[in-house]
Amino acid sequence: MQESQRGENQTGPVVCGRFDDMGRKDADRTFRLGIMGGTFDPVHIGHLACAEQVRDAFGLDGVVFMPAGDPWMKKGKGVTGAELRYDMVRLAVADNPYFDASRLEIDRAGETYTVDTLRVLRAHYPENVELYFISGADAVFNILKWRDSDEIGKLARLVVVTRPGYILNDARRRYMRTHASILHMSSIEVTALSISSTDLREKVKEGRSIRYLVPQPVAEYIQHHGLYTGVS
Numbered sequence: 001m002q003e004s005q006r007g008e009n010q011t012g013p014v015v016c017g018r019f020d021d022m023g024r025k026d027a028d029r030t031f032r033l034g035i036m037g038g039t040f041d042p043v044h045i046g047h048l049a050c051a052e053q054v055r056d057a058f059g060l061d062g063v064v065f066m067p068a069g070d071p072w073m074k075k076g077k078g079v080t081g082a083e084l085r086y087d088m089v090r091l092a093v094a095d096n097p098y099f100d101a102s103r104l105e106i107d108r109a110g111e112t113y114t115v116d117t118l119r120v121l122r123a124h125y126p127e128n129v130e131l132y133f134i135s136g137a138d139a140v141f142n143i144l145k146w147r148d149s150d151e152i153g154k155l156a157r158l159v160v161v162t163r164p165g166y167i168l169n170d171a172r173r174r175y176m177r178t179h180a181s182i183l184h185m186s187s188i189e190v191t192a193l194s195i196s197s198t199d200l201r202e203k204v205k206e207g208r209s210i211r212y213l214v215p216q217p218v219a220e221y222i223q224h225h226g227l228y229t230g231v232s
């Protein structure tokens, strides 16, 4: 299964990088793996801080960042190529031993559905690995429109994080009411960082600084590849 998820000539992690073997060596212990899904166009410190705070609060053993290959809800918005977004995520997580990046969704053809990813992860990991899908309040607001949204909550625990400008409880209540059978859905208040990829793309286009809003290697990558200038 793992090899078939990979594109040709690609050498990146197959499922969840350094977490691929989670749960296999110590079968008596429960492991907790966070999945931080996103378009990451580009990844920014809002994503990193939120994943880190969820990791800390929920005692996660690791968080895998999962860039979406073809984020269907952002169709027509000119999303940057998956390889470039994956590279930036890889650079952003490199200095945190609890983080890694996965190629799973960018190596899968067609539109990206979270349920497909969670099915692969659930089949890959033994039962002593619990999955925690992390989502911001804005993304989860639309969760009832996601492919097989009822199944998502059965495959993983959902952790919804606060985001400036979005009301968290509305989304949570709607999902809980609609899918009464879900395993678990929690919400957590994270440090309010009013930062978005949209804002970052705008800033680069206008020639303004994004320093300290993204990790420095990501800023350098954006500059080196001429991303978001409107001419690349």
Ligand SMILES: Nc1ncnc2c1ncn2[C@@H]1O[C@H](COP(=O)(O)OP(=O)(O)OP(=O)(O)O)[C@@H](O)[C@H]1O
Pocket: 037, 038, 039, 040, 041, 046, 047, 050, 134, 135, 136, 137, 138, 139, 140, 161, 162, 163, 164, 193, 194, 195, 196, 197, 198, 199
């Ligand atoms: N500043 C933030 N605080 C909390 N959660 C965030 C923040 N930015 C993004 N997220 C969450 O991270 C996940 C991935 O977000 P995404 O890659 O779409 O970034 P974005 O900043 O929302 O991008 P865009 O502006 O292009 O829509 C989503 O679940 C989103 O809700």
Ligand SMILES: O=C(O)c1ccc[n+]([C@@H]2O[C@H](COP(=O)([O-])O)[C@@H](O)[C@H]2O)c1
Pocket: 036, 037, 038, 039, 040, 066, 068, 071, 073, 074, 112, 113, 114, 115, 139, 145, 146, 147
């Ligand atoms: O499964 C779906 O139908 C679905 C629809 C929209 C978004 N998602 C996932 O939600 C996460 C955040 O998405 P986004 O568009 O805010 O970057 C990311 O992992 C997406 O793949 C998933």
